Amino acid sequence: MSTPVKIAVVGAGRIGSLHTELLSARVKGAEVVAVADVVSKAAESLAARFEIPVVCSTVDEAIDRGKPDALLVCSSTDTHEEAIEKAAAHGVHVFCEKPLSDTIESIERIRTAVERSAILLQVGFNRRFDASFARVRQAIAGGEIGELHTVRITSRDPEPPPIEYVRRSGGLFMDMTIHDFDMVRFLCGAEPTEMYAIGACRVDPAIGEAGDIDTALVTLRFADGTFATIENSRQAVYGYDQRAEAFGSAGAVSTDNVYPNTATLSNAGGVGRDLPLRFFLERYTESYVNELSGFIGAVRDGGQSSVDVIDGREAVFLAQAAERSRTGGTPVVLDDYRDELGLSG
Amino acid sequence: MSTPVKIAVVGAGRIGSLHTELLSARVKGAEVVAVADVVSKAAESLAARFEIPVVCSTVDEAIDRGKPDALLVCSSTDTHEEAIEKAAAHGVHVFCEKPLSDTIESIERIRTAVERSAILLQVGFNRRFDASFARVRQAIAGGEIGELHTVRITSRDPEPPPIEYVRRSGGLFMDMTIHDFDMVRFLCGAEPTEMYAIGACRVDPAIGEAGDIDTALVTLRFADGTFATIENSRQAVYGYDQRAEAFGSAGAVSTDNVYPNTATLSNAGGVGRDLPLRFFLERYTESYVNELSGFIGAVRDGGQSSVDVIDGREAVFLAQAAERSRTGGTPVVLDDYRDELGLSG
């Protein structure tokens, strides 16, 4: 076997720990050589669990001492730009959790850094790598449903995050719908041209008091006349509700939720089954394995990024546009808004 | 058993024939005593099939000679107003196919006539009486899914009507979505306050040339923050796609299409089943039986109409609003539009 790809993990929180575990146990050809976290206990504990040689508190140290081929950026969003720029400066590739950064301006700077250094950057839109969503994309791309007419994404969390989290989250569109904006682009293989977004606070008044919404409906229109809807809720009491449907001139494809077992129970009260998987780390485990495997492979073989800076930017752009449509109460023509922001295609 | 309710059928076309057959064979307590059609052959042929004593060409004759308790109006939409006014003038109850009339003004005149004469008028929104949609309404009304947050209606025909028909149809919203507008009101048990509608011609360019759309997406908002979407297409190649989902604070409910059998076939190519029912008369047969049974019962017992003039008007109003939103490219605030039309609640 070839030399493993050396990874430095930045950020030893929940998602950083998960990625570290998957890189150690499930992903072939990777080796975690350093872990950095400003909370030294977190870094130490993760290093101990997976026998990671370098434990440190900064990106610089992780790069200097770990000599990694790639950085896995799992720290808070406001630190992404700096981490990526340091990686780029050293020619170190980057896998970065979503959102790529807080603002379009920051992402544009990241883009410049990445393009200049020619490093590979992959954004952590893991749902693209889920077997069911990938199958929908395959059906669309492979012509199994003909010419695409409509796409529908259902995306509901099992329960809202703590209000503390809501306050710092950037809002529902930036925190939650961002995955669905990426999914729409992924499934359609095209950029939307117009968006209309409405929102409400139905789940918990405290979310409204924190200035956010917990229920949203986003309508998107594409140049060829394709329509898409995204339906979000912060709380589906029956579990994590993550589905997609696509309809076209030659058929349709739709996915279901994922269940812990296949058993159906019939008794005098009805015919039913256990609740779908509730926890996103469980629902999407295999998608994380797949996205990391793809990244490791691309780093090793010098391949293209499957989810690049533009993908990272567009999801943030759409989240901003949704907020604008919702607060303005009107549809947003996306190219106009793009011009306003000085963005090129 | 009590004396049967005597019915005069006006219009011996496809839907008039179906209703006559169901009244004869499946609905208890009804007797078709007269059939009127300007095409005398159609009236005669239907009368012969079901041994209907009075065959005539006008509503007047049908009422005079048949002495019906109720009129079943299945003639073309432009004749509805006159037929209903004649029935009202004679104190004859009315079951009228959708749409109730071509314009809001005409419906308001019908409303006056009906209220004055105190006859019972039921509009033919048969889908309310379909076991699956009725079960969704029951789940919402009975609190099984808690407080309602979102409703989603999928409504796709198996194939577009002839271009001739499209030209005279009043447009997709008035001809096809009208059923879904009624369904949204029925499921939610409330009136929407805002609407945003977009449309496209994706199925057949000839439909666009005829000035119509064949694909539509309508977003509705309700006073309590509930959202609804309606997704239409003139052509689902896999059959008649008629489904609803509702989501609320305590759960969700969704329906599937109806299949000709329950068989699942597995072979080396996949696991599948036969196509869902394709023909609306077959898919919705039981709903027609149910709506007619309800109407006959209400006439016999002096009950209330389950789908009244206001229901008939609101569906037409929403279809008009949808056209306005689509052509204007902006959301329509429904109360403002209502004011503009001089409509009271």
Added chain:
Amino acid sequence: MSTPVKIAVVGAGRIGSLHTELLSARVKGAEVVAVADVVSKAAESLAARFEIPVVCSTVDEAIDRGKPDALLVCSSTDTHEEAIEKAAAHGVHVFCEKPLSDTIESIERIRTAVERSAILLQVGFNRRFDASFARVRQAIAGGEIGELHTVRITSRDPEPPPIEYVRRSGGLFMDMTIHDFDMVRFLCGAEPTEMYAIGACRVDPAIGEAGDIDTALVTLRFADGTFATIENSRQAVYGYDQRAEAFGSAGAVSTDNVYPNTATLSNAGGVGRDLPLRFFLERYTESYVNELSGFIGAVRDGGQSSVDVIDGREAVFLAQAAERSRTGGTPVVLDDYRDELGLSG
């Protein structure tokens, strides 16, 4: 349209009433001209409901006064032979409810009468005409699953009949499994060569005290090595459980139960749906319409019987063989048993 086929119904009980209603309302080309029942009130009441001109108490009267083309024998099993012989003597065709008669000897006499008079006789194995079971047969006969290897029939009633009924029923195999024996022959298109049957009393001890079983498992073997199982219970608390699976060299086909609606409900407790249909008349309504339509068509056009005397006899023969296997505790070689009974193929 051609002259309707004239039917005399013998036996105005539950199934006789159902058939009369279906012949009047749902089956094209039939006219019920006479109804006979030893309980004159039953006959009168049915005649009144469907405007049947001749009401009488005997088969002779029904034939003499009604001049029917066909007799619909829905009276108790012990009267079938006499009714059929009278019909045969007058050249009147017969539709006879299952079982054709109580004993093999009686059925052989019926067979002689039918063959001599060349009347058409159809036995009421309605399940063959159910869309889902018919689809399984179609898959097998059409080669969709290749060469047939195994068949599995699940047949469970929602609740046991009254003990009074159980006592006079002829036993589970003759009363209930008889439908499944016919189904096995229908699905396989072949005769079994060996049978092993076991039974138990699990549902209600009173059934055991009445000398019967309420739970059974029958294994059948065919000449080409195909295996079949039948699983029976007198009580499935979740409703009428009626399914079939077939497996072959190129695939498999299986059916599900029939539900009153397609709605799926998800809440904090699970994901489920309403119970399947419970009442056999509701579950199998369409199959009754289909079997009667087929019979009427065959009478009118001089066609062959789709379920003939041999079919009627073989189901009874298999029920007897099952009882023999169960009480003997060993497999029964069916040809040996056939020889013992002096039966020819």
Added chain:
Amino acid sequence: MSTPVKIAVVGAGRIGSLHTELLSARVKGAEVVAVADVVSKAAESLAARFEIPVVCSTVDEAIDRGKPDALLVCSSTDTHEEAIEKAAAHGVHVFCEKPLSDTIESIERIRTAVERSAILLQVGFNRRFDASFARVRQAIAGGEIGELHTVRITSRDPEPPPIEYVRRSGGLFMDMTIHDFDMVRFLCGAEPTEMYAIGACRVDPAIGEAGDIDTALVTLRFADGTFATIENSRQAVYGYDQRAEAFGSAGAVSTDNVYPNTATLSNAGGVGRDLPLRFFLERYTESYVNELSGFIGAVRDGGQSSVDVIDGREAVFLAQAAERSRTGGTPVVLDDYRDELGLSG
């Protein structure tokens, strides 16, 4: 974290390699310290992949040099007895692949060795640890379906093994049905009292020429009147068909196959989905992780074996009884056969 449980793997073939990978990557608290295989290349290659320090060719060496807490016996069946006896002699615990040994006599000797040394022995009936089958057991054990009446196991391979393998397999009952015999015992939580088995060669005549069958149907009866069936085939062209149903006084539970994704595709030809998982290592991966995790936990904590020597023996006993029933053509009373073999309960 506590010291990991040290494991020596005996047999570096397909299943040995899988277990080694799972122990390294997915099972917490285990460490593979030695690998033994008579084919030194196989042992070396596996050791290299997972950095296993001791590589050897015999059980003795693996124990001497690896100082394991437990042996994972994945070598050919004829070597199980010797390996287990060596482990027992050293107080080393054992996880042994099924079947435990070739003959009842050998298993009885293993039983004596295990009982004498008080080591823990777990047999590799992994399907008990599959989430869906475990859910069926839970429903039965937890009373969710009331008193158990019938169990039905469908177990079909996607394709037959090579004829070479068939010849040395011990026959279908010993090689394949053995899993289902264990499953029946696991699901019912009781021992069957009578069995009737029939078999045929339908898939490939070469299997018949090799003296084996490829299609089987086994009927089991339990003391309380519960019935069970097992349906086997060496070839289901649509994939690995592994399902169970249980029926009782208060309801029923059934499982479905496992699919690679949840997507449903509808087009003009039908409504379908991709084939179920085909490869047993993929279908049952999680069950392997679960069974090994349970074993490691039991070794670490001094717990009981969840699948013990008696479980290992009974599956082999039932496989022998099935062969006896099939070749004899009659049901086998299992206690009589047990007496004949001199087996105690």
